Amino acid sequence: MVAELPSRLHPAGRRQPAIRHGNASAVLRAVLSLGPAARSEIAAATGLSQVSVGRQAADLIAAGLLREQAPVPSSDLGRPRVPLEIDLNTHRVAGIHIGLRRTSLGVTDLRGNLLQRIELNHHSTDPAEIVEQAAQAIERLQRRPLGLGVAVGGWVRSETGTVVENDALGWRDVPLGTALRQRLQIPTWVESNVRAMALAESWLGGGEAAASLAYVFVGNVIGAGLVIGRALHRGPQGAAGALAHIPLSDRSVTCQCGREGCFQALASDSALVARAEDQKLSTGGDLSHLIALARAGNQAADALLRTRARHIGEGIALLVDLLDPELVVLSGSGTLDAPEYLDEIRREAAARAHTDFDPSNLIVPTRFGADAVVVGPCGLVLDAIYQRPIETLV
Ligand SMILES: [Zn+2]
Numbered sequence: 001m002v003a004e005l006p007s008r009l010h011p012a013g014r015r016q017p018a019i020r021h022g023n024a025s026a027v028l029r030a031v032l033s034l035g036p037a038a039r040s041e042i043a044a045a046t047g048l049s050q051v052s053v054g055r056q057a058a059d060l061i062a063a064g065l066l067r068e069q070a071p072v073p074s075s076d077l078g079r080p081r082v083p084l085e086i087d088l089n090t091h092r093v094a095g096i097h098i099g100l101r102r103t104s105l106g107v108t109d110l111r112g113n114l115l116q117r118i119e120l121n122h123h124s125t126d127p128a129e130i131v132e133q134a135a136q137a138i139e140r141l142q143r144r145p146l147g148l149g150v151a152v153g154g155w156v157r158s159e160t161g162t163v164v165e166n167d168a169l170g171w172r173d174v175p176l177g178t179a180l181r182q183r184l185q186i187p188t189w190v191e192s193n194v195r196a197m198a199l200a201e202s203w204l205g206g207g208e209a210a211a212s213l214a215y216v217f218v219g220n221v222i223g224a225g226l227v228i229g230r231a232l233h234r235g236p237q238g239a240a241g242a243l244a245h246i247p248l249s250d251r252s253v254t255c256q257c258g259r260e261g262c263f264q265a266l267a268s269d270s271a272l273v274a275r276a277e278d279q280k281l282s283t284g285g286d287l288s289h290l291i292a293l294a295r296a297g298n299q300a301a302d303a304l305l306r307t308r309a310r311h312i313g314e315g316i317a318l319l320v321d322l323l324d325p326e327l328v329v330l331s332g333s334g335t336l337d338a339p340e341y342l343d344e345i346r347r348e349a350a351a352r353a354h355t356d357f358d359p360s361n362l363i364v365p366t367r368f369g370a371d372a373v374v375v376g377p378c379g380l381v382l383d384a385i386y387q388r389p390i391e392t393l394v
Pocket of ligand 1: 255258265
């Protein structure tokens with residue numbers, strides 16, 4: 001809720017731009033969360049006066065962020081109510097996920113509904129080529145997007161839009177944000193993949209947006225995105241959420257880092273496939289084959305996946321005790337490809353954590369499924385719009 005400042009802080013007769021922006025954000029967020037709502041309902045939800053809501057709504061309608069729905073007759077013969085809804089037609093936002101082999105481009109409306117997804121296969125990992133390929137695809141979109149979100153793995157400095165280090169692509173200190181902004185002349189935000197997905201989930205994860213959320217990605221790498229008080233927590237070095245080398249209680253495996261029992265050494269896709277190969281299970285180096293074996297009744301394969309689920313649950317218990325988040329969202333092949341092990345993850349997390357919680361409500365798979373990689377970067381633009389609607393459009 002954004003309250004009005006005490007009157008002594010208002011110079012007489014002058015509008016306060018910063019306050020107006022805060023209020024515009026509150027009105028827009030209320031409609032995002034309530035769905036179609038009358039001005040009086042928005043006033044009640046935000047604590048703003050109806051006059052203030054009316055003023056903000058007029059600006060937001062003019063900016064193409066809100067729209068009025070058809071009037072609904074009032075039950076008490078008073079004036080009909082005119083619900084406001086997020087304008088899903090005027091603006092589009094774009095997001096790209098830059099992977100090793102391809103760039104995935106997504107286009108959403110202002111509620112994060114994915115309208116289009118395009119895959120661009122890389123010809124090389126040269127940053128200039130990848131930027132040009134993405135820029136051309138964005139220029140070919142039917143409508144010029146309001147902004148561009150960029151998600152990429154590795155170590156990312158979001159303040160400067162720089163990829164500090166991405167081992168898979170072989171990138172060091174690549175000024176990705178500047179390159180795309182200059183090429184396309186649209187506002188551009190760059191963030192690490194898992195953090196972009198965490199932010200999108202906190203805004204758009206359905207129903208009431210979660211103010212605090214831990215997003216846990218388990219695939220070939222393991223990491224977390226942390227949203228606290230509706231904002232991403234990055235840490236001064238941009239290193240927050242580095243779950244990979246947190247030690248779990250099972251010390252049977254030595255990690256590449258030299259220590260024993262690291263989360264990633266126990267539970268990543270490649271760790272699991274390597275363990276399966278050690279047990280003479282034929283996976284062809286592919287986790288999906290191990291899952292298929294377990295589904296066909298192979299007990300050794302099932303035991304490996306069950307143990308992994310317990311490792312994931314133990315990692316989540318640590319996060320829950322540290323953060324007490326409203327929601328833990330799971331993503332990556334470790335959870336999405338074998339949903340039959342989700343309850344094992346939940347059971348272990350509840351058993352290990354000291355905090356009391358209902359595991360089925362707290363720990364949920366991402367609602368975006370395999371599209372999370374493109375909805376995530378679109379969420380970077382949506383975050384800017386919902387936090388600072390007027391400034392973002394100027
Ligand atoms: Zn390690």
